[in-house]
Amino acid sequence: MTNLVKAMLEQLKSKEYRKLRSSDPEAQPILYPVELFGFNMGYSERTEYQVGNVTLDYATVITEGFEATKSRILAAKAKHTAPEKLAFADKMLSEIDRMIAISDAHRKLAEDKCPRLFEALGKIPRKGAESFYEACVFIKLINVVLRRRGVQHLGLGRFDQYMMPFWQADLDRGVTKEELFETLEAFFIALNYDSDVYGGMQQGDNGQSMVLGGFDEAGNYLFNDLSKSCMEASLELNLIDPKINLRVGKNTPDEIYVLGTELTKKGLGFPQYCNDDVVIPGLIKLGYDKEDAYNYVVAACWEFIIPGVGADIPNIRTMNFPLMVANAVSEGLVTADSFDDLLALVDKQVIDCCEEFINRKYPDLYDVTASIFIGNCIERLQEMHHGGAKYFNFGCHGAGIANAADALAAIKKCVYEDGTVSKEELLAALEADFEGFEALRNKLKACPKMGNNDNYVDDIATHLMDVFSRNLNNRSNLQGGIWRAGTGSAMEYLLSAAKCPATADGRKAGDVYSSSFSPSLDVKTEGILSVIQSFTKFDMTNIANGGPLTLEIHDTVLRNEIGIAKTAKLVQLFVELGGHQLQLNSINRDVLLDAQKHPENYPNLIVRVWGWSGYFNELDLPYQEHIIRRTHYSL
Amino acid sequence: MCFSIEEFSVYDGPGIRTSVFLKGCPLRCTWCHNPEGQVYGRQIVRSPNGCIGCNNCIKYAEQTENGPAFTEKSIENCPGGLLRYCGEECEPGELCEKLLKNASILGKVGGVTFSGGEPFAQRDFLFECLGKLKGKMHTAIQTCGYTDADTFRQALTLCDFMLFDIKIMDDDLHRKYTGVSNERILENFIQLKNSGLDFVVRIPLIPGVSDTESNIRQSCEFFKENGVDYVELLPYNKMAGGKYKMLSRSYDPKFDTEAQVHLHPEIFSEYGIKTAVL
Structure with missing residues (x-):
């Protein structure tokens, strides 16, 4: 230095x-x-x-x-x-x-x-x-x-x-x-x-x-030499910016993953990995030109956009999956004779919600200065949001997918298959936010949960994402572009969650969702291998708005070269399985808890919040708490 | 009976391992960081974090000579879900089916490691599992080496790799800190060495117990005699005492847990032995 x-x-x-x-x-x-x-x-x-x-x-x-x-x-x-x-x-x-x-x-x-x-x-x-x-x-x-x-x-x-x-x-x-x-x-x-x-x-x-990185056609x-230097500078400086995203694919050399994992070890919350093998075909399916799809970048957090030519708004709406389930349950559980009947009601909620998003009027955006640097704005003399940019597509987050699938799996098992919980009892428990229904809540919590490579619940998640993406992808946004479905949540893991009543996975009213595309908080999964399999079952090319599987691993896993090499291998496995995006964070819960008590000792403690990293001390409490509650995979 | 299955174990054998922890152990190492692995039967453990003091668990507990013992009802009625069974009865077939779910992704990059407790403590179960996994997944046994010679010999034909602990060379000290003699252990090690099976030796470095100059020197002598040129070192984990509280047991390790661990790189290099600190 x-x-x-x-x-x-x-x-x-x-x-x-x-x-x-x-x-x-x-x-x-x-x-x-x-x-x-x-x-x-x-x-x-x-x-x-x-x-x-x-x-x-x-x-x-x-x-x-x-x-x-x-x-x-x-x-x-x-x-x-x-x-x-x-x-x-x-x-x-x-x-x-x-x-x-x-x-x-x-x-x-x-x-x-x-x-x-x-x-x-x-x-x-x-x-x-x-x-x-x-x-x-x-x-x-x-x-x-x-x-x-x-x-x-x-x-x-x-x-x-x-x-x-x-x-x-x-x-x-x-x-x-x-x-x-x-x-x-x-x-x-x-x-x-x-x-x-x-x-x-x-x-x-x-x-x-x-x-950094990426495949060409x-x-x-x-x-290149600069890509490597960027990684090395980031390793040496220990700062929150710039946030590094690595474009990888099944033919990415092993040493790139090792270099990436060394950066993960720093605890800065990056690199985030984006899988070219999935993202590029996904963008092409959404109508992006091949040449542009190969040139994709991450906009800010995880949103896949095309640099220089696009004016997409990748986070204009949020599909609040658990709320769709909660609405369907409160309105129709009593009359739904089978689990499939109930699922059809959830589908209808999702479809209606997509329609509402599509038919809504959105604020007009206008920026002359930015337009100078975008696509054909100069040649056409049109503002980027008004015909100047090549793409003006709208993206929709998909928040709380794991909570939604877990809730449906619990109902399927307890109400429709085992008959251990009656509809009336479940509705009363949800209404009471589980107060006085502790045993029932634990029964729901013991049902299959997403992240265990268990098709019982993973199939439900796949179904929900399928309904979501089929009813949104490539639909006109009435402003010259189309819609794109994604798996991100951004701050919606707090905001959308606050609007959602108790859900049948045992989650209490208002309690937070997991970040983006990850197992529900407090769920103890079989482990990280099962998680990556659970979260790569769906055809990820259909959710190309982005939104990473977020995994926290205990910092002791990365304590030496052996751990680094094996963690790099894990990322490679994820890519080979067809995952679209991975956010791997190295974290130590004890350090975070101590930092809450003694912030003065941790002025430079950096954590990944959602699609970005920040100084722990500068985060509002709910965001600090969310990170502490995530499952931290240790040895 | 297993008490835990951990996917993505990175320090328990070649590549990425799924570690299966079998319950029960003939040793009582004072530094044991998996005390729930010592006893053979199922236990109820209570996570210390998040208790709101509602006393539901006590309300549903049974009174015994040693005070209240939690029951299934205690588990069901804990609002925080903080109580759970430690130890699950499972059939080898069922366990292997679960393990084999990861066979395709671990095929080229790892396998399964049976750990504990001491896996040989459940010999029949272990052997049945190894038999079922043979040829389908790479298997390893992580052992303290304390078992009868026949069992050990048979194991050598069933698994692909062994992680073998050699803790203390002095037999009196071995008895003092682990509760048993190391005679069988060292004999079994000779069998392992002669078998041609891939293996790695590991030394838990316990401050003032196994990390002493004399123990490291004696160990190196033994390794040299037996052609061992690579050893993995496991420095004492200061968090080891944490789990005793969950089992309502006290932690009395009989050594200074705060003391610095000595790695003795100079002695190992004197004997030409490479080491890795895990």
Whole structure:
């Protein structure tokens, strides 16, 4: 670690730098004392969330420079006559001028404080970047302008692919690997400076995801010198940003999994693994062009989107699976003569819910600045959400699938098969939230649960996801795009759960669901091998909106190379089984409990919350509690 | 009777293992971290975390000479679901069917390890399972080596791998800390070595008991005589005492549990023995 990197880390940890921010929303982006890239937020309040979950086409603009971008806009303007298009072009041009002006003001600031930045800003952003350093500065400029406008969850996309030409050009010019690695580490640190003021549900939920690796259409695995350096920088720095996503597949070399597992061992909650063998065919089925599907990224948490050309909104609605079951039970259990009758009622709930989502009117989104970096917005002179982007699809979370399947399995077994619980008794117990029905509740809890590789309940989950995806996937969203079903939950494991009464798996009213696509909390499964089999039975290409199987393993599993190699093998097994996405976290419950009692001893304790990692101390209590309650697989 | 089946065991044999813990053990190692594995019969255990003090478990308990004993009703009526049976009667056929569910995914990358307790304590059950799994899954036995020579010889033909504990070389100390002599254990080890079966030797490093210079030196002498060039070291786990409370037992290990564990890398290298710390 170089002195510059150490100094930047120290500055970050001291948090003193935050005092330099202003409370004026119009304040310019600022430089912090130890600086390499500049373009920090400058404003101290968290911005309001507007447009988000988007990954820009950085490569085109940072390569060509804003002057060339302006020429493209002018050329497009010459081809169009519609007044609203011409007005849109003028707005884009003035946004670019504004960015250039911000850059010029910044250059002045940098003159004494950071000569390297001063020099770079003499060329970019007017002209394109040539060095890796200039390219990083350019990205920072674009990001700060957009974030200050309320564009949030800006992913970094396939950083190792689009930045590789700059990295290689530097190497060819004779820049040493050490110098480049310093720049990379400094850039990673810089991404952490302002994450406390970025919009998001909780601190850390800022969408700074980076995607590494991935297969091309010819079947080559694209993992280059920069990909590896990103992993190494992350290993060395121990910071929450950027969050690493690894694209893998059955032909990914073993050493990539080992490298990934070494990062898991750090306890940062990443990498998250995305399986190309499943995600790419899934996106193609949803109508994405082959070339785009091969280029997919994770937007912020786990949502599969296409960088640079898409304006999908991958989290616009949530299918609250346990609520569908609870509604069907309260409305129709008495009259349902067989389990299949009851299941048909649940199906109807799910289908009606899909219809309601499809026919609902959604708020109009509009962002000129982001449109400069998306798809055909410039050529067509159309805003990204209004025909400029190639894709404007809507994604729907699928929350609480395990709780829903567990609840149905318990009813099937106790009410319809064994007859050990009467319908009336069950309804009374649910109504009373199990108060006074402890024995009945334990009986329900003892029924088959998802995560045990038991078809009795896994088949029910498969059925529910099938109904969900069949009734949503590829349906028109009435705004030029289609719908996509997924298995994510985001914060809905709290919010949707709060709206759901007691369920027949023994879950009490309002009690939380598991995160995304995972066994219900408090369920003791047969173990991690059964879990990965339970959660790979469904054809995952049908739920390509994303949402990972989330597994917590005790940190002692990864205590040496033997444990790391075998855990890497486990991830490979998951990929071979056809899982779509895996979030593997290394955790120690005792440490978390102690951190709740003595937060002062754990200022840097990092945990994975859902699709992002954050500092444990900075999370609201329900999120802390949720992590502590997850099953931690030990030896 | 097994008391636990753990999938994804990474320190119990080659590759990813499913470990089957059989109940019952002839030894009483004072540091035992699986005390529920010592007794042969089924027990009710109570998880200490999450108790709201409703006393339902006591209400449904039976009065015995040793105080209240939990019953099935206690388990049923615990609102937190904190009570459970430890130890489940199962047929070898049923157990193997369950284990074989993972045969396809573990085929190339691991197998099953029978542990305990001491697996030889349920010899017939163990052998029947090994017979059923033979050729279908890689099998290993994790043993303290304390069983009769015939049983041991037979086992060598039934499994694919053995994890063999050698704890203390001095017989008096072995008796003191484990309750039995190590004579049979060392004899069985010679059988293992001569059989040609793949195996690994493991030493639990207990502070002041087995991690002493003299014990490590004596062990190394023994290993050298027997051509052992790789040993796995299991440093004492400070959490070992945790489970005694669940069994309403006190933990009295008879050594300083806080003391530093000595790995003695210099002695092992003097004897040319490679080690891995697990």
